[in-house]
Amino acid sequence: MQVLPVLARSHEVVLWTDQDEVAPEVHQIAPIARYHPGAPPWREINNGTISIYHLGNHLDFHAGLWQVSTQQPGIVVLHDLCLHDFFFTLLVRHRKDRGAYLNAMERWYGQEGRQSAEAFCAGGVSAESMTQNFPLTREATRNALGAITHCGGALEELQETPACPAAALDFPYAAAEESRYRARLAARDGVPHPPYRLVVFGYLNRNRRLEPLLEALAGLGEREQFRLELCGQLWDESHIREQIERLGLNSIVSLPGFLSDDQVERKLSTCHLAINLRYPSMGEASLSQLQFWDYGLPTLVTRTGWYASLPEDATAFVRPASEVADIQAHLRAFLADPGAFRAMGERGRRSLKDHHPQTYVDAMTRFAAEALQLSRRASALALARSIGSDLTEWLPAAASPYLLERVSKEIYAIFEGRRRG
Amino acid sequence: MKILIATSGVPFIRGDAEILAESLRKALSEAGHQAELVVIPFKPCPPSRIPEQILACRLLDLTETCGVRIDRVIGLKFPAYLIPHEKKVIWLLHQHRAAYELWEQPEAGDLMHYPDGHLIREAIRQADRELIPEARAVYALSENVSERLRRYSGIAAEPLYHPPANAHLFHNGSASDYFFCPGPVNSTNRQWLAIQAVAQCRERVHIRLGGEPASFPQQAKSVNKGKWSDRVEWLGRLSEEQKRDLYANCRGVIFPGVDEGYGYVALEAMLASKPVIATSDCGGPLEFVLADQTGLVAHPTPESLAQAMDRLWAGRRCAAAMGEAGRAHYQDLHISWPNVVEKLLC
Numbered sequence: 001m002q003v004l005p006v007l008a009r010s011h012e013v014v015l016w017t018d019q020d021e022v023a024p025e026v027h028q029i030a031p032i033a034r035y036h037p038g039a040p041p042w043r044e045i046n047n048g049t050i051s052i053y054h055l056g057n058h059l060d061f062h063a064g065l066w067q068v069s070t071q072q073p074g075i076v077v078l079h080d081l082c083l084h085d086f087f088f089t090l091l092v093r094h095r096k097d098r099g100a101y102l103n104a105m106e107r108w109y110g111q112e113g114r115q116s117a118e119a120f121c122a123g124g125v126s127a128e129s130m131t132q133n134f135p136l137t138r139e140a141t142r143n144a145l146g147a148i149t150h151c152g153g154a155l156e157e158l159q160e161t162p163a164c165p166a167a168a169l170d171f172p173y174a175a176a177e178e179s180r181y182r183a184r185l186a187a188r189d190g191v192p193h194p195p196y197r198l199v200v201f202g203y204l205n206r207n208r209r210l211e212p213l214l215e216a217l218a219g220l221g222e223r224e225q226f227r228l229e230l231c232g233q234l235w236d237e238s239h240i241r242e243q244i245e246r247l248g249l250n251s252i253v254s255l256p257g258f259l260s261d262d263q264v265e266r267k268l269s270t271c272h273l274a275i276n277l278r279y280p281s282m283g284e285a286s287l288s289q290l291q292f293w294d295y296g297l298p299t300l301v302t303r304t305g306w307y308a309s310l311p312e313d314a315t316a317f318v319r320p321a322s323e324v325a326d327i328q329a330h331l332r333a334f335l336a337d338p339g340a341f342r343a344m345g346e347r348g349r350r351s352l353k354d355h356h357p358q359t360y361v362d363a364m365t366r367f368a369a370e371a372l373q374l375s376r377r378a379s380a381l382a383l384a385r386s387i388g389s390d391l392t393e394w395l396p397a398a399a400s401p402y403l404l405e406r407v408s409k410e411i412y413a414i415f416e417g418r419r420r421g
Numbered sequence: 422m423k424i425l426i427a428t429s430g431v432p433f434i435r436g437d438a439e440i441l442a443e444s445l446r447k448a449l450s451e452a453g454h455q456a457e458l459v460v461i462p463f464k465p466c467p468p469s470r471i472p473e474q475i476l477a478c479r480l481l482d483l484t485e486t487c488g489v490r491i492d493r494v495i496g497l498k499f500p501a502y503l504i505p506h507e508k509k510v511i512w513l514l515h516q517h518r519a520a521y522e523l524w525e526q527p528e529a530g531d532l533m534h535y536p537d538g539h540l541i542r543e544a545i546r547q548a549d550r551e552l553i554p555e556a557r558a559v560y561a562l563s564e565n566v567s568e569r570l571r572r573y574s575g576i577a578a579e580p581l582y583h584p585p586a587n588a589h590l591f592h593n594g595s596a597s598d599y600f601f602c603p604g605p606v607n608s609t610n611r612q613w614l615a616i617q618a619v620a621q622c623r624e625r626v627h628i629r630l631g632g633e634p635a636s637f638p639q640q641a642k643s644v645n646k647g648k649w650s651d652r653v654e655w656l657g658r659l660s661e662e663q664k665r666d667l668y669a670n671c672r673g674v675i676f677p678g679v680d681e682g683y684g685y686v687a688l689e690a691m692l693a694s695k696p697v698i699a700t701s702d703c704g705g706p707l708e709f710v711l712a713d714q715t716g717l718v719a720h721p722t723p724e725s726l727a728q729a730m731d732r733l734w735a736g737r738r739c740a741a742a743m744g745e746a747g748r749a750h751y752q753d754l755h756i757s758w759p760n761v762v763e764k765l766l767c
Contacts, residue, residue, distance in 0.1 A: 046533045071536035379544040383472045410479040414472070414548045 002172040003364075004029050006357040011365070014048060018064040037064035045072060050368050055140050056080045057282060063090050066140060073378060075368050076144040081154050081283025081305070082135040085127060092121065104139045132280055141166075145378060146371030148364060150285035151306040165374060167367045171285035171306075172360035175294050175352040184295050187269040196334065197271035198228040201264075201288050205235045209277035209302070209323060211243060216327035218247035222335055228253045228275075231267060268295040273334060273341065275327075279320045281305030290355060293348030298341035300330055314348035316341070380415035384408070422766065423490065424449055424456040425483055427504045428497040428514075429463035437685060438514050440586050442497055445512075448758035454766075459483070461501045465519065468532050468541040475500045475548050495765055496556065499545075503552045510765050511556040513566055513578060515682050520545040521573045522680060529609050550574045560764060563683045565704045580708075581764050582756045585685050587661060591692035593748070594669035596741060599627040599654070600698070600730060601671035603664060603686055604678065606632050614677040614700070614726060619652050621727035624734040626652060628675065631667055633658040668693035673716075673733045673740050677726060680704040691715065691751040696743035698729045709754070715747035 004026070007013055013030040015022075022032050035041060045051060051074030053065050063086075069076055080086075091101040098121060105113035113134055119125045137157060141147040147158050150171040158166035175181075191197065204210060210230065217223050230253065234240050237255065244253045259267060268274075274292040276299050283305045292299050293314070301307040303317040316333075318326040334341050387407055395403070426449075428442045442458055449456035461478060464470060478500045483491050484507070494509040496502025499517040520542040523530030532538045553559060553576050561567035561578040570576050585591075604610045612630055619626055630653070659667070668674065674690035675698045684706035690697045691709060697716035699706045710716040717729040733740040 040536070042536050042538065043527045043534050045536075046538050068536075073537070073540060375540055376543055376547050379472060379540050382469075383476060386473065387476065406480065407476070410476055413551065414475055414479065415544065417551050 001025070002174050002357045003360055006361045007364075010361070016045065016051075016068075019061070035064070035068065037067045040068050040071070042072065050074055050145070050372055052077060052364075052368070053144075054079060055083075056284070057083060057086045059086060059089055059094070062086065063094070066090075069140075070143050073143045073145045073375070075146045075148060075364075075371060076141045077148045078137065078140060078154070079150075079284055081137045081149065081151060082131045082280070083140050084131045084134050084136045087136050087139055088120075088130070104136060105134060107142075108136065108138050109134055128280060131282075135283070137283075143378075145375050146367060148367065149283075151283055152309045153305065154283060164378075165367070165371055167363070169360055169363050169367075170355045171287070171290060172357040173287070173290040173294070173352055173355040174357050175349070175355070181294070181296065181349060184269040188272070188296075191270045191272075193272065194225040194335075195227045196225060196273065196338070198226055198273050198275055199267060199271045200228070200230050200232070200275050201292075202232045203235075204230060204232050204240075207278055207280055207282075209279055209318075210234075210240055212323040213275060213277065213327060214240075214243050214247055214249060214253065216324045216331070217252065218249055219324065220328050220331055222332065223249075223252060225335055226252060226331065229267070229271070230255050231257070231259050231264075233258055268292065268297065271297065272338070273297065274299045276300065276307075277302045277318060277323070278307060279304055279323075281307065290352060293345065293352055296342070296345040296349045298334075298345040299348070300327065311347065311351055314344055314351055316344065376415045380411055383415075384411050387411070422454045422492040423486075424454050424493045424495060424766075425459050425491055426456060426495045426497060427459045427461070427483070427501040427509075429461040429499065429501040431464070432462055437683070438498060441514065441583065444583070444586060444758065445495070445497075445761070448762050452759065452762045452766075459501070459504075461504075463498075463500065465517070466531065468519075468535050469537055471500075471517070471541055472544050472548075475503055475545075478504045479552075481505075493766065499549075502556075503548060505555060509556045510558045510560070511553060511578075512560045512562070512581060512761075512765060513553075513570060514562050515566055516549055516570065516573070517545050522569060526679075546573065550576070558767075563705045564708045565680070566682050579764075581761055582754065583758060583761050584756050585688050585692070587665075588688075588692055590661075591665055591689060592669050593694035593744070594666070596672050596737060596744075597670045599629045599671055600673050600675050600733075601631065601667045601695075602628050602675040602677070603631045603659075603667070603689075604676075606630065609680070610678040611700075611721070612677065614721060614723060615675050616653050617723035618677075618726035618730055621723050622731050622734070623727075624731045626727075626730050626734050627654070628652070628730075629654045629656055629667060629671070631656045631659045631664060665693070668695060671695055672737070673698060673744070675726075675730070676700070676703055676706050677721065678703050678706075679721070681706060684709045687716075688751065688756070690744075691747035694741075694744040694748040696733055696740050696747060698726065698733065700726065709750070711746070711750060715743050715750050 008030045014033050015030050016033050016035050018035055018037055051072055053069040053074055054077045055062050055066055056079035087104060088101055091097050102114050102117050105117035116125060116134060120130050141158060141164055144164050147164055147166040149168050152168040155166050155168050217228060244250060274297045276286060276289050279302045281304045285306045289299060300316050300318055301310060303319055316330045426442055426446055430439060446456045446458055463474060481504050483494050483504055485491055492508060494504065494506035496509055496511040497514050502511045519530035519532035524533055524542060527533045532542055559576060559578040560581040561570060564580045567578045567580045570578050602612055602615050606612050615628055619628055668689055673696040674686060676686045677700050679702055681704040687697050687706035687709040697710050699710050699716060699718055700721040701718050702721050710718060712718045719725040719729040
């Protein structure tokens with residue numbers, strides 16, 4: 001919703017969905033068209049100059065999109081980079097097509113990938129290990145004309161995909177007006193302290209590192225100087241409550257649960273430090289992180305995935321290998337110099353100018369135009385693969401170098417021009 | 422000269438392009454050359470296989486046969502016109518229309534209905550843009566085809582007109598009380614437009630539709646139930662002789678089609694000294710119809726077409742005069758096979 005209004009102002013946009021419900025405000029921005037993943041209306045879809053597919057890890061939202069994207073090449077925007085779980089669940093559990101999953105693993109990771117996949121299917125390897133070692137990101141961009149990620153670190157792997165250019169764009173975010181930002185800072189200044197207010201936001205899964213966070217807080221001599229609120233749905237609330245109890249943090253840690261938009265506004269305007277850890281990371285960019293900066297909040301993040309690419313002077317990093325010690329060091333540093341952390345949050349807020357949706361749209365459309373220019377290369381490679389595969393069946397490579405050279409030159413001529421030697 | 426005519430065709434399908442290729446071969450032979458057809462089988466579906474067919478053409482070697490040099494290759498149809506030859510001349514009948522003008526007419530073109538349609542379209546367009554200019558000269562079937570080539574591929578081509586098959590056998594007979602609407606019955610020939618026009622006519626106009634229906638149009642089903650159904654006659658498939666007789670004895674000829682590559686119907690009407698009613702978007706025939714002199718040009722609506730039909734129906738003398746003017750105009754155009762041969766071999 002950050003990008004769409006801006007994109008629709010300068011381009012004719014049609015939103016395709018296989019979902020039953022679409023947020024009412026989206027109808028105001030662009031026409032909605034529906035498709036069935038098993039029988040997409042290609043004629044209507046082909047009316048567009050280019051298709052942009054937003055893919056992530058959520059099977060209900062993204063399986064149909066991925067299915068269409070494999071047939072009609074377009075730009076794939078990756079909202080998650082670790083897609084192993086997505087493909088395993090889709091191919092093996094839903095489609096009952098173990099072979100397709102094994103082939104995908106072999107396609108990108110060779111024999112090692114296939115063997116690990118077989119071991120995983122047999123229960124011999126953990127899901128976490130598969131996700132980290134075999135993210136299957138490239139399977140999502142297999143037929144793409146281009147891939148957009150919001151994580152610069154992902155480019156290296158993506159650019160190994162033949163004929164598919166990739167770009168890392170800053171995650172789009174429309175920052176609040178300066179006056180509103182100033183009001184938020186003023187609200188924070190009005191909060192009596194200590195104790196300082198710490199918050200964790202969002203869907204609080206195991207990878208949000210609540211256990212080491214609680215452990216760090218419990219082991220901190222100055223822990224009474226802080227109050228921690230875990231805002232959002234917990235993956236296992238009773239487990240977290242047990243931890244809080246066990247560590248003697250009942251007076252320090254509270255669980256306010258899911259917050260409304262108004263409550264979020266109040267909470268972020270009156271807290272002092274946001275803790276936004278992820279490990280392992282699925283590689284995704286964090287809208288919450290940009291939101292924290294929009295309130296001028298300093299943040300603790302894990303030095304991994306997208307978070308590792310954040311400005312060094314706008315965030316405090318926690319290393320996965322020494323989480324408890326790093327968290328404690330940062331909290332002590334905070335107590336020693338709250339102003340330094342406040343300045344960190346302000347620098348984060350300033351960095352939001354790089355995330356302006358118009359900047360994002362401009363970069364995305366430029367990239368899409370370049371990818372379209374290169375699309376004939378995708379056709380050339382598809383033809384070369386097809387011909388190469390056929391020739392391999394009956395022609396020893398050494399038998400006819402002339403033929404191979406001639407075929408190569410003609411494919412080049414057909415798709416790229418007549419610069420033949 | 423030893424000349425190969427490179428064209429492509431769908432096996433078991435014979436149409437105007439096949440007749441043209443054979444006529445060209447005959448004309449070249451009559452001019453004293455050795456000419457043969459090289460017909461590449463073309464399979465447009467699925468479109469993903471089209472690049473392979475382009476490549477197959479590019480790999481053919483037509484430079485010589487049994488040690489004897491091929492002096493000239495004349496390319497006619499996609500992808501055969503992409504076969505390389507040092508002295509190739511292209512006489513473009515049409516490009517792969519689904520990748521060009523029919524992309525915008527999904528009911529007529531097929532490529533747009535495929536998920537990889539965009540990619541294949543771009544591959545075809547790129548191959549045409551890059552490889553058509555290899556030819557030492559590029560001619561087009563008509564101004565309409567030439568304009569498409571310029572618009573889509575940025576390549577100039579001189580229109581080169583040729584006579585319809587058996588042009589010398591067309592003749593003028595009486596002017597009976599019917600309009601003739603020839604051609605295969607299909608969506609692009611839009612016979613339904615002429616049928617709907619009959620219902621709008623003030624005069625008691627009759628039309629005869631000649632040609633085999635590819636599918637019986639929905640619009641025709643409804644007209645058969647209408648009060649004017651006795652004024653529309655479906656003749657079905659016609660022999661060449663029957664067709665010429667229908668031309669010879671009609672009041673005028675109607676061509677309501679859309680974006681036709683070449684104006685065969687107009688030329689045949691002119692040879693039979695008959696006026697032509699053409700629609701303003703019919704393409705090739707408009708190159709030969711002089712509005713209000715050799716025929717009438719109507720908007721592609723039943724109302725406009727009906728007005729034109731009424732005018733010729735009521736003005737028998739005017740219709741005859743336009744027909745004569747059409748015949749004279751045909752002579753002025755100097756459309757002949759020797760001209761075609763001379764151009765292609767110069």
